[in-house]
Amino acid sequence: MNLSFFDQFMSPHLMGIPLILISMLFPALLFPTPGNRWITNRLTTLQSWFLHLITKQLLTPLNKNGHKWALILTSLMTLLLTINLLGLLPYTFTPTTQLSMNMALAFPLWLATLLTGLRNQPSASLGHLLPEGTPTPLIPALIMIETTSLLIRPLALGVRLTANLTAGHLLIQLISTATTALLTIMPTISFLTTIILLLLTILEVAVAMIQAYVFVLLLSLYLQENI
Amino acid sequence: VLHATRPLHTTQQCLAPVPPLPEKGGEVRHGLIPEEFFQFLYPKTGVTGPYMLGTGLLLYLLSKEIYVINHETVASFCILSVIIYAVKKYGADVAAFADKLNEEKVAKALAVKNEAIKDLETAIEQEKKEQWRVEGRSYLFDAKRNNIAMLLEANYRERLLTVYSEVKKRLDYQVAMQNLKRRKEQDHMIQWVENSVVQSITPQQQKESIAKCILDLKALSKSVQAAV
Numbered sequence: 001m002n003l004s005f006f007d008q009f010m011s012p013h014l015m016g017i018p019l020i021l022i023s024m025l026f027p028a029l030l031f032p033t034p035g036n037r038w039i040t041n042r043l044t045t046l047q048s049w050f051l052h053l054i055t056k057q058l059l060t061p062l063n064k065n066g067h068k069w070a071l072i073l074t075s076l077m078t079l080l081l082t083i084n085l086l087g088l089l090p091y092t093f094t095p096t097t098q099l100s101m102n103m104a105l106a107f108p109l110w111l112a113t114l115l116t117g118l119r120n121q122p123s124a125s126l127g128h129l130l131p132e133g134t135p136t137p138l139i140p141a142l143i144m145i146e147t148t149s150l151l152i153r154p155l156a157l158g159v160r161l162t163a164n165l166t167a168g169h170l171l172i173q174l175i176s177t178a179t180t181a182l183l184t185i186m187p188t189i190s191f192l193t194t195i196i197l198l199l200l201t202i203l204e205v206a207v208a209m210i211q212a213y214v215f216v217l218l219l220s221l222y223l224q225e226n227i
Numbered sequence: 228v229l230h231a232t233r234p235l236h237t238t239q240q241c242l243a244p245v246p247p248l249p250e251k252g253g254e255v256r257h258g259l260i261p262e263e264f265f266q267f268l269y270p271k272t273g274v275t276g277p278y279m280l281g282t283g284l285l286l287y288l289l290s291k292e293i294y295v296i297n298h299e300t301v302a303s304f305c306i307l308s309v310i311i312y313a314v315k316k317y318g319a320d321v322a323a324f325a326d327k328l329n330e331e332k333v334a335k336a337l338a339v340k341n342e343a344i345k346d347l348e349t350a351i352e353q354e355k356k357e358q359w360r361v362e363g364r365s366y367l368f369d370a371k372r373n374n375i376a377m378l379l380e381a382n383y384r385e386r387l388l389t390v391y392s393e394v395k396k397r398l399d400y401q402v403a404m405q406n407l408k409r410r411k412e413q414d415h416m417i418q419w420v421e422n423s424v425v426q427s428i429t430p431q432q433q434k435e436s437i438a439k440c441i442l443d444l445k446a447l448s449k450s451v452q453a454a455v
Contacts, residue, residue: 003297039333041248042325049328090303176301194301201305 005173009166012093024095027082051078058220065120066227069220076105077216084165084208088201097166099158106157109219114150117226125226153222157215164211168204175200258314 012019034044055074059067080096087094095101117125129146130139175197182190254262260277268276288294 003299039329042322045325045328046321088306090299090306172302173298176298179301180296180298194305197301197305198309201309205309
């Protein structure tokens with residue numbers, strides 16, 4: 001298997017059958033259903049505790065209407081977290097490196113928050129376009145700026161996730177290529193590069209978790225404004 | 228479907244109690260390979276058998292370039308070392324945390340049960356006390372009866388006293404009336420006698436009595452002078 005740097009980001013195909021759907025749904029296999037037991041095994045207990053923690057964190061600032069979004073936000077968070085973390089394993093494909101998938105997640109959800117706000121409380125949601133306490137001459141310019149910032153949001157959400165993960169994976173690959181190449185020439189430098197690679201891997205683990213959290217957190221913030 | 232798989236007269240026909248989960252998962256060696264594999268190979272190849280198999284497989288893959296060493300190998304080395312380090316260092320703590328969560332759940336339920344048992348025991352104690360109190364009921368009633376009798380007696384005596392004082396008041400009134408009448412009659416009589424005496428003294432008698440008095444006084448004064 002001679003890999004180029006782009007093989008990691010190519011959507012996997014097996015004999016012409018696209019496997020992207022399987023790779024997106026695979027994380028669901030890793031979370032066992034709690035079932036009917038009262039005292040569950042360790043994995044199920046930890047999983048329930050973790051889901052409880054996320055749900056509480058995300059939903060505390062939302063009012064009662066926002067609680068309808070609990071399921072989608074929590075499951076989105078779990079999906080992104082798992083996909084990101086699994087992508088760090090060798091020879092795996094990370095679906096969130098594809099801009100198409102991230103835009104497909106960000107755009108409809110952002111649009112849903114926007115339309116909810118415009119439908120239920122149009123003046124309040126449009127009122128967010130002008131921050132409080134702005135001097136009067138600045139109002140037209142500020143409204144344009146805020147509108148631009150509003151419309152950029154889905155793009156930002158999607159691209160943020162894509163860019164972070166793609167950049168991280170690419171960096172790992174580049175530095176490990178450097179390590180491999182230097183192994184025969186200058187082993188000491190190769191060893192130092194391995195140290196760098198270890199630190200980078202730890203960073204990538206952190207980034208994977210943080211990016212998933214940020215994505216869902218921003219969506220919940222947009223929801224807070226509008227619901 | 229459930230009814231078809233449940234024989235009517237040969238089993239207990241009930242899914243409860245649910246059979247318990249096994250305490251521990253399957254034994255694994257090096258975190259990946261089940262112990263059964265080693266036991267499976269033990270009769271033919273002994274203890275080192277599976278390791279020889281593993282080493283041989285690995286070398287075969289490497290030498291035939293079925294597995295090519297590329298940049299992913301180094302990356303996989305890094306991520307796997309991070310994962311193994313994290314598991315070795317924090318694995319026991321995470322397991323203890325999960326066990327603690329379950330323990331707390333069970334402890335809460337047990338606490339409810341124990342509270343209920345304690346409350347019921349307290350209720351039993353109080354009931355026993357009440358039953359002991361019932362035994363002393365006759366004393367209580369006697370004391371109460373005595374109380375009431377004393378109250379009645381006191382009340383009766385009070386009323387008796389009232390009657391007595393009322394009657395005495397009436398009688399005193401009558402006596403006072405009689406006394407007053409007697410005194411008034413006496414006064415009136417004395418007054419009348421005095422009035423008639425004073426009226427009966429005529430002026431002639433008055434002059435004669437006055438002259439007599441003067442003569443008496445003179446005679447007295449003479450006798451007194453002589454005595455001095």
